[in-house]
Amino acid sequence: MPAKQNTAEPVVRLRAAGLHFGDRVLWEGLDLDVAPGEFLAVLGPNGSGKTTLLKVLLGLQQLSSGTVEVCGHPATRGSRLIGTIPQQKAFPGNTPLRARDLVALGIDGHRWGPRLFRRRLNERVDALLELVGATGYAERPVGVLSGGEQQRLRAAQALSDDPRLLLCDEPLLSLDLHHQRAVSALIHRQACDRGSAVVFVTHEINPILQYVDRVLYLAGGRFHVGTPAEVMTSETLSELYGSPIEVFRSNGRIVVVGMPDTVEHHHGAEAASHDALAGS
Ligand SMILES: Nc1ncnc2c1ncn2[C@@H]1O[C@H](COP(=O)(O)OP(=O)(O)OP(=O)(O)O)[C@@H](O)[C@H]1O
Numbered sequence: 507m508p509a510k511q512n513t514a515e516p517v518v519r520l521r522a523a524g525l526h527f528g529d530r531v532l533w534e535g536l537d538l539d540v541a542p543g544e545f546l547a548v549l550g551p552n553g554s555g556k557t558t559l560l561k562v563l564l565g566l567q568q569l570s571s572g573t574v575e576v577c578g579h580p581a582t583r584g585s586r587l588i589g590t591i592p593q594q595k596a597f598p599g600n601t602p603l604r605a606r607d608l609v610a611l612g613i614d615g616h617r618w619g620p621r622l623f624r625r626r627l628n629e630r631v632d633a634l635l636e637l638v639g640a641t642g643y644a645e646r647p648v649g650v651l652s653g654g655e656q657q658r659l660r661a662a663q664a665l666s667d668d669p670r671l672l673l674c675d676e677p678l679l680s681l682d683l684h685h686q687r688a689v690s691a692l693i694h695r696q697a698c699d700r701g702s703a704v705v706f707v708t709h710e711i712n713p714i715l716q717y718v719d720r721v722l723y724l725a726g727g728r729f730h731v732g733t734p735a736e737v738m739t740s741e742t743l744s745e746l747y748g749s750p751i752e753v754f755r756s757n758g759r760i761v762v763v764g765m766p767d768t769v770e771h772h773h774g775a776e777a778a779s780h781d782a783l784a785g786s
Pocket of ligand 1: 532554555559
């Protein structure tokens with residue numbers, strides 16, 4: 507049950523979704539709706555399939571079983587309804603783009619017509635640069651910017667065309683605390699004010715805890731969906747990981763103790779045991 511009671515058609519609809527590579531099961535039997543304006547955090551250890559889930563929504567990865575729809579249609583590549591902040595990779599030093607050119611690339615000019623395009627494009631780019639605190643380096647080549655400066659531009663680019671679905675793959679990596687707060691607040695505003703559904707992959711829930719409606723936790727071929735209060739508990743995480751884990755709350759932060767170094771992936775029929783855990 508979504509935390510927000512939203513009767514609108516879901517932006518994301520996964521039904522009986524399964525994904526495996528060979529006999530290695532990432533997840534199976536995943537039923538999940540993400541509503542307009544909902545902020546879903548996707549957590550889980552390395553290799554649990556978080557980025558692969560985003561690829562499925564982008565139409566870049568076929569499901570092994572089940573169906574996936576985005577805005578009522580099967581997920582397809584190149585959808586302009588989706589904005590993405592990808593996992594960070596530095597731009598090469600000689601990338602022939604200024605910061606503002608990168609943001610402008612995300613904007614679909616056809617919406618405004620050619621005559622108005624140039625002026626309104628510039629206004630929109632200026633507004634986005636200001637939102638992410640990048641006005642000061644708008645004219646600099648992206649290849650010479652720091653990792654955090656580049657990441658703020660990716661956030662601006664992802665929001666530039668007002669996406670119905672915003673996919674974020676660890677977007678806070680390499681941002682200092684101030685800009686972590688600014689970028690996560692910006693993403694949250696996009697959900698609240700513009701009704702975008704947000705799917706936010708992260709290893710660290712605390713910087714976004716105040717914004718998260720629900721968590722999809724993937725681990726070892728199993729998953730659990732629910733509010734942070736339902737999922738981030740000693741009982742649920744111990745069940746998911748198959749070993750004792752303690753979850754504490756302190757000063758509004760969640761502290762998880764006892765994570766195993768490696769997580770066994772379930773294979774074939776064995777993975778069906780996730781059913782008892784699926785809370786969606
Ligand atoms: N096309 C593919 N063929 C085979 N295996 C793949 C393919 N794509 C992904 N995998 C495997 O699926 C697993 C999940 O990968 P994914 O990148 O989704 O993990 P993740 O949860 O995002 O991890 P991380 O936290 O490390 O970023 C990995 O073990 C990866 O090697």
